[in-house]
Amino acid sequence: MLLTRFLLLLILLAGGGAAQAQFGPQxxxxxxxxxxxxxPVTESTEFTGRIEAVNRVDVRARVTGFLQERLFQEGQEVTAGDVLFRIEKPPFEAQLEQARANVASAQATLENARVSLARARELRQTGAGTQVNLDNAQAQERTANAQLLGAQAAVRVAEINLGYTDIISPIDGKIGRAILTPGNVVTPSLTEPLATIVSQDPMRVAFTVSSRAGLELRNRYESRGGVNAVVVRIRLTDGRVYPHAGRIDFIDTQVDRNTDSLLVRALIPNPKRTGVQAGAGDRELIDGQFVTVAVEGAEPVxxxxxxxxxxxxxxxxxxxxxxxxxxxxxxxxxxxxxxxxxxxxxxxxxxxxxxxxxxxxxxxxxxxxxxxxxAGEPPRPAGGAPGGAPAGGRQG
Incomplete structure (x- = not known):
């Protein structure tokens, strides 16, 4: 009986020690x-932007006439001075000849008026003529001179209209689709342009910055040179970062009251892609496309x-x-x-x-x-608990 109680006491003492070892301080x-x-960190702030052409021209007719020919391929790049459309010329050439004939007639009338004026002056000096006749001759000479000036101006107008029969490109750029084909009547009052030309290099990326973000950017870069301390990079819709950086060239002077934002524009190069045939897709940036704009510090901080x-x-x-x-x-x-x-x-x-x-x-x-x-190394043994690592693993 005593032996049984002694063994039970040993078991309890052993169990208590194990519990203390298991649940003691770790x-x-x-x-x-x-x-x-x-x-070093390159500071960057991202916005949503849109590519815009620096120059954009709607090509329109300046005179009314039949469209005779189109001298370009839709989508090609044109140079300032290239003839794009040609309007039928004969009616305008006839108007020019008629205006020149009117000039010749006016010159003859003026010469006759000058002869009459000289005769009236001689008669007046001899007393054979009256002052009334002299005054009338002077008036007729002035009238004939004015008619000659008007006829000469009509010739200039006819020459200008004849020149307008060649519709030329005012800028370098890429021309879009033609609205009308040869044979149609064109007039300056057409609601749609004959075609649209957009410049290609450089392009402009426009994006809006909230008032708060604008103040943060200003405070961050003002002491480093303002807009000269940042560069603009863009990321295309397929995730690629465009290799050429741009510079801010315009910050709007007014905050949009509806959106509390400020318009910012930057110029960015848009050279031709190497190894690509001229035409659609030969340049990376296209007028109107959406991009992600990153305003980055020019120098790391x-x-x-x-x-x-x-x-x-x-x-x-x-x-x-x-x-x-x-x-x-x-x-x-x-x-x-x-x-x-x-x-x-x-x-x-x-x-x-x-x-x-x-x-x-x-x-x-x-x-x-x-x-x-x-971080990334196994934990060291905790102080005060030699021979064992602290319980629990690390967070990976």
Whole structure:
């Protein structure tokens, strides 16, 4: 009986020791840390934009007549001065000849009036003529001279109208589809243009910036040179980054009251693509297409960059946990900048050199001691518990 009770007591004591070994203190939680260091970062802010041609011309007829021929292929590039359409010329050539005939008639009338005026002056000087006759001769000479000037002006108008029968391109660019075919009557009052020409190189990218974003950009780059401190890059709809950068050349002087935004435009090169046949698609940028616009700093700046997973958020805003004195986790409120893939720029809240917890954050509370080790390495044994690693794994 005594032996049975003794064995039972030993079993209970052994079980109590095992329970104490299993549920005893295990030390502070293991966390992975990184050092908040400054590194070169290219600042970038993205907007939605649209490509626009710098010059855009609607080709219209300036005289009324029958369209005789079209001298271009739709979609081709044309040069300033190229003849695009030709209107039937004979009616305008006839008008010019008639105007020239009127000039000859007016010149003859003027010469006759001048002879009559000279005769009237001689008669008046001899007393054989009256002052009334002299006054009438002078008036007839002035009238004939005015008629000659009018006839000469009509010749100039006829010459201009004849020149308008050749409809030429006023700019270099790419011409679109023709609205009318030869044989149709064209007139300046047509509602639609005969064709439209848009310039090709350079192009312009236009985008709107909210008032808040505009102030942030101004404050960021004002001390570095303003618009000269930034470059504009675009990303096409297929995700490719366009290889040529642009420069801002216009910022609107008024904020749109409906959207509280500001219009910004930048010039960007649009050279011909090598190895591509001339025509549609020989240039990358097309008037009217949507793109993603990135306003980037021309020179990299030193900024603190942390993994996005190291930044937490609650009702108080964004914050990180840093390892302070005595390996205690401390909360630091931060202001975030641009995102860089899986990282984020810290614009305010850290000075650089702090030890920031980036792994194991779910096991840590502010003010709690932690067992830090470099992120990505196995945790070190916790202090005060030699011979064993702290319980729990790291957050990958």
């Amino acid at each position: 030390g502070p939680p293991a966390v992975g840390v990184i050092t908040a260091e400054r590194r 030193q900024a603190i960059v942390l993994p996005r997973a190291a930044v937490l958020q609650d009702q108080g805003g964004n914050y990180v946990l840093v390892v302070g004195e005595g390996n205690q986790a401390q909360r630091r409120g931060v202001r975030l900048g641009q995102a860089l893939n899986e990282n984020v720029v810290i614009e305010d809240g850290l000075q650089g050199g702090e030890t920031v917890i980036s792994e194991g954050l779910q096991r840590v509370r502010p003010g709690q001691p932690v067992n830090p080790s470099p």
